[in-house]
Amino acid sequence: MTTVLTTGPGLRGGLGESVRRPDGGPKARGEFAFSSDLEAEDMLWAHLLRSPHPSAAISSLDLSPAFAVPGVAAVLAAGDVPGRQSFGLDYPDQPVFAGKVVRHVGEPIAAVAADHPITARRAAEAIAVTYEVTEPLTDPEAAMEAPPIHERGNVLFHQDIVHGDPGATGEVSVEGSYATAMQDQAFLGPESALAVPAGDGGVDLYLATQWLHVDRDQIAACLGLPLDLVRLHLSGVGGAFGAREDMSMQVQLCLLAMRTGRPVKIVFSREESFLGHVHRHPARMWYRHSADADGNLVKVEAKLILDGGAYLSSSPAVLQNAACFAAGPYRVPNAVVDATAVRTNNPPCGAMRGFGAVQVCFAYETQMDKLAAALRMDPVELRLRNALRTGDTMITGQVLSGAAPVAEVIRAVAAAPLPAEPGPSDAPEIALPGGAGRTAERDRVRRGIGFAVGFKNLMYSAGFDDFTTARCRLEEGRVTITSAAVEVGQGLVTLMQQIARHIFGVADVSLGEATTAGIGSAGSTSASRQTWMTGGAVEAACRAVAERLVSSVAQRLERPLASLRLDGGRVCSDDGAVDLSLVGAASGQVFEETAVYRHPPTEELDEKGQGNAHVSFAFGAHRAVVDVDLDLGLVRVVDVTTAQDVGRALNPLQLIGQIEGGTAQGVGLAVMEEIVLDRGTVRNPSFTDYIIPTALDSPPVTIAGLIEEPEPGAPHGAKGAGEPPAISSTAAVAAAIRDATGLELARVPIRPQDIALALAAFEEDRQ
Amino acid sequence: MTNTTSVPELLSYTLNVNGRDHQVSDAELGENLLFVLRERLGLRGSKNACEQGECGSCSVLVDGRLECSCTMLAAAATGRQIVTVEGLTPSGDGLSEVQEAFVAEGAVQCGFCTPGLIVSVSDLLDRLPLATELEIREAISGNLCRCTGYGRIIAAVQAAQHARSAREALR
Numbered sequence: 016m017t018t019v020l021t022t023g024p025g026l027r028g029g030l031g032e033s034v035r036r037p038d039g040g041p042k043a044r045g046e047f048a049f050s051s052d053l054e055a056e057d058m059l060w061a062h063l064l065r066s067p068h069p070s071a072a073i074s075s076l077d078l079s080p081a082f083a084v085p086g087v088a089a090v091l092a093a094g095d096v097p098g099r100q101s102f103g104l105d106y107p108d109q110p111v112f113a114g115k116v117v118r119h120v121g122e123p124i125a126a127v128a129a130d131h132p133i134t135a136r137r138a139a140e141a142i143a144v145t146y147e148v149t150e151p152l153t154d155p156e157a158a159m160e161a162p163p164i165h166e167r168g169n170v171l172f173h174q175d176i177v178h179g180d181p182g183a184t185g186e187v188s189v190e191g192s193y194a195t196a197m198q199d200q201a202f203l204g205p206e207s208a209l210a211v212p213a214g215d216g217g218v219d220l221y222l223a224t225q226w227l228h229v230d231r232d233q234i235a236a237c238l239g240l241p242l243d244l245v246r247l248h249l250s251g252v253g254g255a256f257g258a259r260e261d262m263s264m265q266v267q268l269c270l271l272a273m274r275t276g277r278p279v280k281i282v283f284s285r286e287e288s289f290l291g292h293v294h295r296h297p298a299r300m301w302y303r304h305s306a307d308a309d310g311n312l313v314k315v316e317a318k319l320i321l322d323g324g325a326y327l328s329s330s331p332a333v334l335q336n337a338a339c340f341a342a343g344p345y346r347v348p349n350a351v352v353d354a355t356a357v358r359t360n361n362p363p364c365g366a367m368r369g370f371g372a373v374q375v376c377f378a379y380e381t382q383m384d385k386l387a388a389a390l391r392m393d394p395v396e397l398r399l400r401n402a403l404r405t406g407d408t409m410i411t412g413q414v415l416s417g418a419a420p421v422a423e424v425i426r427a428v429a430a431a432p433l434p435a436e437p438g439p440s441d442a443p444e445i446a447l448p449g450g451a452g453r454t455a456e457r458d459r460v461r462r463g464i465g466f467a468v469g470f471k472n473l474m475y476s477a478g479f480d481d482f483t484t485a486r487c488r489l490e491e492g493r494v495t496i497t498s499a500a501v502e503v504g505q506g507l508v509t510l511m512q513q514i515a516r517h518i519f520g521v522a523d524v525s526l527g528e529a530t531t532a533g534i535g536s537a538g539s540t541s542a543s544r545q546t547w548m549t550g551g552a553v554e555a556a557c558r559a560v561a562e563r564l565v566s567s568v569a570q571r572l573e574r575p576l577a578s579l580r581l582d583g584g585r586v587c588s589d590d591g592a593v594d595l596s597l598v599g600a601a602s603g604q605v606f607e608e609t610a611v612y613r614h615p616p617t618e619e620l621d622e623k624g625q626g627n628a629h630v631s632f633a634f635g636a637h638r639a640v641v642d643v644d645l646d647l648g649l650v651r652v653v654d655v656t657t658a659q660d661v662g663r664a665l666n667p668l669q670l671i672g673q674i675e676g677g678t679a680q681g682v683g684l685a686v687m688e689e690i691v692l693d694r695g696t697v698r699n700p701s702f703t704d705y706i707i708p709t710a711l712d713s714p715p716v717t718i719a720g721l722i723e724e725p726e727p728g729a730p731h732g733a734k735g736a737g738e739p740p741a742i743s744s745t746a747a748v749a750a751a752i753r754d755a756t757g758l759e760l761a762r763v764p765i766r767p768q769d770i771a772l773a774l775a776a777f778e779e780d781r782q
Numbered sequence: 783m784t785n786t787t788s789v790p791e792l793l794s795y796t797l798n799v800n801g802r803d804h805q806v807s808d809a810e811l812g813e814n815l816l817f818v819l820r821e822r823l824g825l826r827g828s829k830n831a832c833e834q835g836e837c838g839s840c841s842v843l844v845d846g847r848l849e850c851s852c853t854m855l856a857a858a859a860t861g862r863q864i865v866t867v868e869g870l871t872p873s874g875d876g877l878s879e880v881q882e883a884f885v886a887e888g889a890v891q892c893g894f895c896t897p898g899l900i901v902s903v904s905d906l907l908d909r910l911p912l913a914t915e916l917e918i919r920e921a922i923s924g925n926l927c928r929c930t931g932y933g934r935i936i937a938a939v940q941a942a943q944h945a946r947s948a949r950e951a952l953r
Contacts, residue, residue: 039885040877042893043900045827045867049893052826132817133810201928203831203839203894253831253894254928285832445920504892504929668888672934676891679931702836702926709923710932 029517030731033668036509037526038502049251050223051207055278058209059088059128061271062135062281063264064142065290066117066124069151069360069695070164073115073144078125080141086130087138089274093124096270098239102262104229104365108167109326111237111266117146118164118325119362120696121290123264128271128279151360151695155299155322158357164325171323171356172331174338176624178410179349185305185313189385193302193378194762195745196689197322198295200367201707204253206263206291207282210272217244218269223252225259227499227529228536237266238273242531245269249529255503256680257366258292260541261328289700293328293365294690296321296356298337298374304382310390312401314349315342315382315410319375321356321364328365330356335477336371338624342410343379344421344470344634345401350410352624360695366541368680369741372471377763380467380746384753395429398468403634412625417632418724418734420660424636425468427658427720434640434654437462448642448649450711455644462653463643465750468636469743472629473735474544478619481544484535485552486527487515487560488607492598494519496556497527500537500549505737506669507545511553513666514731518557520584521597535611543633543735546665548612551730555610563608568593568600615728631726634660635739637678637747639685639714643755648771650686652712652748658720662734667721674740675716681744683708686752689764795860799823800869811857816840818856819866827867827897831926838925841898842866848905850924867897870904879949880904880942889938891929899925903939907946915940 028034041047081090093100093114100114101107113122125142129135152161158169208222217240224230227247235245252259264281272279283291301318319337323330338354367373387394402421408414437460444454475481485498494515502508512524529537537549561581568586569576578588586600587593618626640654655678664670680688687706691698699705725732745763753760758773792808797818804823814833819825819842828851829839835853842851843865851866870878877885880903890896899922906913906921913921918939919932927935 033888035885036890038893039890040875040881042890042896043877043881043884044871044875045897045900046871047893048826049829051830052820054821131810133812202892203837203926203928204829204892205831252892253829254892256928282830285834443916445916506891668934672888672891672930675931675933676929677931680928701834702832703834707926707928708931709926710919710935711923713932716931716933 028513028522030513030665032666034509034513034666036506037512038508047251049204049253050221051205051282053209053221053250053280055209055211058278058280059130059275060132060135061126061128061268061279062132062139063123063267064125064139066113066120066122068117068146068148069120071117071146071148073113073117074147075145077143080143081127081138084129084134084138084141086134087127088277089128089271090138091126091267091270091274096237099236102233102237102266103327104261104329105327105331108165119360121362123267126267126271128275153359153361153692153695155320155357155359158359159355164360165358169358171327171358172334174335174354174620174624175622176338176350176352176410178412178625181349181351183314183349186308187386187389188303188305189382189389190303191382191385191761193300193381195298195374195377196764197297197364197692198367198684198688199289199690199705200256200258201705202254202256202258205283205285205288208265208268209278209280210268211278212272212276215244217246218272219246219248220265220269221248221250222265223250223259225255225501225503225541226539227501227531229539230262230265231531233262234265234269238269246530246532249501252501252503255540256368257370257541260366260539261293263291285702286700289697289705290362293363295367296323296333296364296374300375300378302378302382304386306386306390310392310397310400312345312347315347316351317341319352319354322359322361323356324359324361324363326363328363330365333365333371335620336472337375339411339628340372340470341375341379343376343383344403344468346403346407347410361692362697368677369471369738370542372469372742373745376467376469376742377746377749380743380750381761384750394466395425398425411620411628413627413629415632418660418662418726419634420722420724421468421634423722424634424658424660424720427722428636428638428656431638431656431717431719437642448644448651449647455647455649459645460642461645461755463641463751463753463755465639465747465754467743467746467750469739469746470632470634471738471742473631473633474542474547474614476617477628478617481538481548482611482613483537483548483552484609484611485549485556486534486607486609487556488605489560489564489597489601490605492521492596493523493525494521495525495527496553497534498537498549498553499529499531499534500545501529501540503540505673506666507549509666509669510546510550514550514553515557518561519597543737546733546735547729548614550733552610552612554730555612556608559608559610560606563606564600567604568595571602631729631734633734633739635743637743639747639751641748641751641755643752643770645756645774646771648767648769650752650765652682652686652714654717655682655714655744655747656717656719657740658722659736659739660722660724660734661736662726662729663723663732664721665731665733670721670736671718673736674718677737677740678716678744679708679713681741682714682748685745685748685763685765687764793857795857797856797859797864798862799825799864800866806856809856813856815851815854815856815859819851825866825868829894829897831894838902839895839898841901841925843901843905848902867900870900879945880907883938883942883945887938887941888934889930895925895927899935903942907942911943911946
């Protein structure tokens with residue numbers, strides 16, 4: 016490895032620079048092809064018929080009215096699935112088509128392909144289904160004891176953590192019950208794909224997903240086809256945030272294409288998107304924190320219930336995360352955590368940015384504020400006193416061996432200047448809580464400041480064989496990197512080019528197609544893992560090619576290998592006698608190497624929740640400043656300041672993009688985002704009713720610190736950065752609203768009525 | 783078997799898009815402008831994300847006014863001047879000032895909202911070249927972005943303002 020040096024002076028676009036993304040131009044021109052932009056000759060359009068009921072038996076299903084609609088080419092339902100009848104990331108418990116029962120609103124029952132999308136929708140609506148509606152099971156606490164709604168029972172996963180002395184007590188203790196609502200990933204690009212039947216009896220599927228190979232494996236099982244006959248090709252992904260980890264229509268679409276022998280396209284409406292993908296688990300959480308009189312944490316106890324909805328999805332991993340991170344980034348010598356994910360007739364829940372760490376952060380950070388108040392201690396001081404450091408033991412018994420700049424992120428945020436006090440008389444109306452049209456009374460606006468710290472694992476944990484594959488090809492001085500890793504918007508395409516430039520010192524780096532045909536799995540674009548994992552594989556593949564190139568020169572010129580090196584895009588010798596460009600060095604040869612990268616192995620947790628389950632962790636802190644209108648309960652998030660543990664900033668501009676975007680999603684959960692459920696029915700499946708932050712709602716995000724403490728073992732020392740911004744931002748905003756109002760506010764999102772009605776009731780009591 | 787679904791009347795009409803007349807033939811009456819732009823005219827820069835005028839991904843200019851093309855019936859847009867993102871994009875592979883600013887400032891992540899924002903911001907800077915940050919935020923509050931938190935988008939709009947005033951100073 017010693018023969019490869021790095022980017023030469025003068026070459027732009029290497030690591031550490033804010034390099035422009037290669038797909039930026041096409042995206043800004045409107046020419047980038049998202050999965051909803053695909054078309055093929057003689058293409059049909061698909062539509063899924065979905066259950067309107069959260070719980071029902073299907074007593075009859077008559078597809079013939081759909082067949083009778085002119086322009087309809089195929090109608091499929093349960094019974095038309097040739098292979099495995101169900102799918103699922105962890106265990107296949109989710110039917111491709113509901114057969115005898117439906118378990119959630121939106122569950123697919125039939126699929127239609129027709130010559131026009133309107134025809135397909137009309138035909139699907141014409142299908143006659145007789146439902147015997149049954150009482151839905153929608154209370155996650157009742158679910159544990161209720162009669163099972165699925166043959167695999169209502170407890171999806173349980174995880175205990177018992178650490179240290181469960182009987183330990185502190186001098187001060189605080190207790191509380193907390194809840195977080197169901198959040199939607201609300202990516203902009205709806206679920207969409209194009210399936211094309213192939214002459215060999217297989218199918219090619221062009222789609223937006225987060226992990227091509229795991230979709231491929233599940234589709235092939237349901238189609239009853241060998242893996243090589245199911246080829247997945249990445250199309251443009253309009254955001255993901257976890258919602259594209261599970262399949263939504265892949266199998267149904269492939270079945271329609273194979274049945275009709277024609278290409279079939281599907282594009283979900285926004286309503287279908289809300290009903291057709293998994294969401295962030297709603298959580299109910301009870302906590303008790305105990306500390307000594309100096310504020311040293313003695314014990315954390317927590318009971319966590321996550322509502323997994325109708326099917327398993329990734330509930331076990333989400334739940335394990337919630338349990339592992341239940342005590343926060345603090346030294347906690349004794350802990351008892353009882354965590355359960357349950358099955359209900361609510362919409363299925365699975366991955367969303369932060370993956371179990373978001374819910375508990377809201378609870379434990381609220382507890383830390385309560386504890387600080389009980390101790391009459393500064394909340395920042397309490398957090399600093401207990402902050403995890405490298406070498407500390409976590410509640411899972413794992414010793415924190417990597418970088419852990421917890422105190423640094425806290426200090427950076429705490430030291431940042433506060434935004435100017437509001438001048439209520441001169442602030443424009445639109446800058447007040449409520450904005451245009453619902454403007455607050457200026458003298459009834461109160462400012463609050465809140466603070467929160469959070470953390471999460473990077474990459475897959477608990478014994479999972481997590482690997483990624485990448486290929487490097489050097490031909491005529493041009494480098495091509497190929498990987499099946501999914502670009503979802505985060506900028507992995509830029510980073511792959513940066514790594515290749517860093518090694519070869521050439522500007523011209525192309526990217527090959529992301530497909531299951533011809534290269535192995537890159538793992539999922541989730542768990543903040545691709546910078547580390549695909550970054551590691553690309554680095555390894557490039558180095559392997561570089562080594563071969565230098566060896567070939569050594570052989571050809573009969574010089575000792577040790578006297579040659581690749582430096583700044585040239586193969587040179589120490590004595591200066593050899594100085595070749597990449598083209599000259601290759602001398603007509605093409606070099607290609609494929610590398611597989613694995614992170615160090617992890618262990619499953621034992622029955623007491625102890626074990627080295629995680630590879631690495633990333634930490635972050637947020638401080639939020641809010642203005643609250645006490646009468647209407649409207650909140651304006653004025654400013655969010657953050658610091659994050661990033662290992663190393665490989666592309667500062669893209670990193671800022673992750674931090675700002677993730678923070679906004681956390682702000683959304685704090686004050687506006689909630690899938691409103693009414694006995695299993697989603698009441699707000701639209702962007703009119705499910706509100707995500709607009710440019711007026713999103714605060715300016717000040718980055719007080721990018722803490723660059725290189726992570727040992729991480730390629731280039733960099734930690735994944737996608738998730739930490741979404742973890743502590745929610746808790747910080749909630750704390751700021753508490754500071755402004757004096758209310759307890761134990762549930763997010765904090766709705767206007769949670770503030771206004773509570774304050775009105777408080778006033779009434781006082782009178 | 784009787785067919786109970788009524789077949790809607792098919793329409794043919796002309797749309798003027800980006801200064802050019804386009805013939806639309808045998809279209810269903812229910813097709814909105816976004817669908818016709820994308821699926822019949824092949825102009826896929828306008829994006830479909832909410833179908834109810836909430837997200838701005840399908841923003842176009844109709845007779846100079848910013849509109850969501852998803853909430854307008856295509857057949858009702860005859861006789862009007864429609865400008866899409868393609869009409870604001872230089873030929874070749876160049877970028878407009880606004881597009882260049884979006885790429886350079888990191889305002890593009892997944893990019894699904896980007897074309898709609900390009901239309902919306904181009905319209906803003908034509909109407910209000912010196913918009914303040916708050917005016918920018920208000921002007922683009924009809925364009926949802928889920929990736930960026932809007933920070934880099936605001937920076938891009940401001941960079942485009944600077945580029946434009948520098949260009950005009952040179953005149």
